[in-house]
Structures are given as structure tokens and as C-alpha cells.
Amino acid sequence: MYLPSKVKIVEVGPRDGLQNEKQFIDTAVKIELVDRLSAAGFPNVEAASFVSPKWVPQMADGTEVMRGIRRRPGTVYSALTPNLRGFEAALAAGIDEVVIFGAASEAFSQRNINCSIDESLVRFEPVAQAAKAAGIRLRGSISCALACPYQGETPIASAVNVAQRLLAMGCDEIDVADTIGTGTARRVYDVMRAVTEVVDPARVSGHFHDTYGQALANILAAMQAGITIFHSSVAGLGGCPYAKGATGNVATEDVLYMLHGMGIETGVDLDAVADIGHWISGQLGRKSSSRAGSALAARKAAAA
């Protein structure tokens, strides 16, 4: 089995994890979450979204979050920016990396960002140019790269086509997202192999939701295809407001437990993340979705 010696984890809890919460979460809690995560050693924390507050009200305080955090040298702070307005707000707030987010499915593109795939790519062009001009890292995300909640299975060629176009726009990294978490390992491997025929595997990431409990297997399959960047969310928080029924991202604690158990380095402190998962779940009034996080909390309680 091919295994990399090192993997980069992008912690998306503060953005993907919280964006779907119905009750507005205090800005102070969001700031503490970002600070605790960066202190745990993540090289990249997706901290905010600069999208329309009419579409995603929970993310309306991105500027305040970014202004309130203690920046840790070595952590890249990212945010979603669907258009120039979002880009300018993100730049003013001190974001290090902006994310343009499209889809490989027409129906999802319409529901999520109110335009077709082609229109979205035209809209992203000036954002990409502005990011390059400002020396900001640019990431491109492909939702529904495996399947869509409205259209069913996504043809692999659609994901590859969007990946190529994002690459041509200058994206430093491209996220292949299983938005609804229906993908299984063999298909993930095939999609990743196809995408990495047109994009350097070192620049491709896997973003897996865990709706059907397949995310860890999918990460393992993606590693077999040469992928070494993965997104995850502390305590498995999250879900997309435009993908009903989809649960959160794969829980960071579970990913770290698997990777560290296989001798793969991440630079992230699993015990610290388990504590953060316990804390944020308490703040949201629910149990953590992370199996490893719950097991570590139980072990800690038994030892106390």
C-alpha cells in the first residue's frame, strides 16, 4: 500500500462546520475556535466566508472574526470569496488565501451560487486576477465532484473539466469535494486519478463529507492516488445549506487518529483537537460526531 510520510490537513470547522448552524453563534466563540485550532498546529484553517449574508447568515461576521483572532505564524487563514466584493472584504480583513467555489454539477451551481458553471467561472476570473495581483494564495473548490443531491452521479469528465479551468485561472490548490458524502473508495480513486492527470497531485485536495461513513476509506483511497492534502472539521461539524441531508465533513480527530496510527505526520496535536471538539460541541449543545474524539474524551475522564 502506498502511504505518504506527511499529509496537510486543512481544518474547515470554523467555516464549513459552522455555516449551517441555525442559531447565530457568537463571534467570540468563532474567534476562540479559530485561535484554539491554529494553536493545535494546523497549517491551514478555513476561518470565514465573505458571501452574501442573505444566503448564509451565519458567516456574516467574517471581518470581525478575522480582526479578533491571534494570528499564528505558520498557519494560513482561508476564506470563501464568490465574487470581487467578497474578495475585497477578505483582503481588507487580512485573509491569506481565498477560495473560489464552483461545482461539477449545474443544478448545485444554481442552488449554491445562483448561476451556471460557465457563469461562475466567468465571475471567478476577476477574483483570481485580483488575488494574483495582491499576492494572495488562490484555491478552487469543486463541489459535487462525485455526485449531486439534485442530479445524481457526476460524470468524471465534468469534475476534470472544472479542475482544468480552475487551474488555468491560476489556482494554487484545487479541492475535489464529495459534498453529499455518497462516494465510495473505488470511485474516489478513479476521480482522483482522472483529476491528477491534468493537475499536479501535490496541488489537489480531498474534501469529504461523512454522510454515509465512507470518508476515512475515501481518504485512504485518495492517498493511493497520490493525494496528500485533506480537509476535515473538528468534531465532524457541518453540512452545506444547499445540500440537504448531507452531514458534516469527516471529523478531524478521526482523520488524525488514522493518519498518526499509520505513521503519517501532520504536525497537528490530536489531544488538543479532541479537547477543542469537546468544547465546541458543548458550545453548540450537542455530542461530537467524532468517534476518536469521543473515545479520547472517555479515556481522559476515566484517567481523571
Ligand SMILES: CC(C)(COP(=O)([O-])OP(=O)([O-])OC[C@H]1O[C@@H](n2cnc3c(N)ncnc32)[C@H](O)[C@@H]1OP(=O)([O-])[O-])[C@@H](O)C(=O)NCCC(=O)NCCSC(=O)C[C@@](C)(O)CC(=O)[O-]
Ligand atoms: C454568490 C452569491 C453572492 C450570488 O447571489 P445573487 O443573489 O445571485 O447575487 P447578487 O449579486 O444579486 O447579491 C445578492 C445580495 O447579496 C449581496 N452580496 C453579493 N455578494 C456579496 C458578498 N460577497 N458579500 C456580502 N454581500 C454580498 C448583494 O449586494 C445583494 O444584496 P442586496 O442588494 O440584495 O441587499 C450568493 O449566491 C452567495 O453568496 N452564495 C454563497 C453560498 C454559500 O456560501 N454556500 C456555502 C459554501 S459552499 C460549500 O459549502 C461547499 C464546499 C466549498 O464546502 C465544498 C463542498 O463540500 O462541496
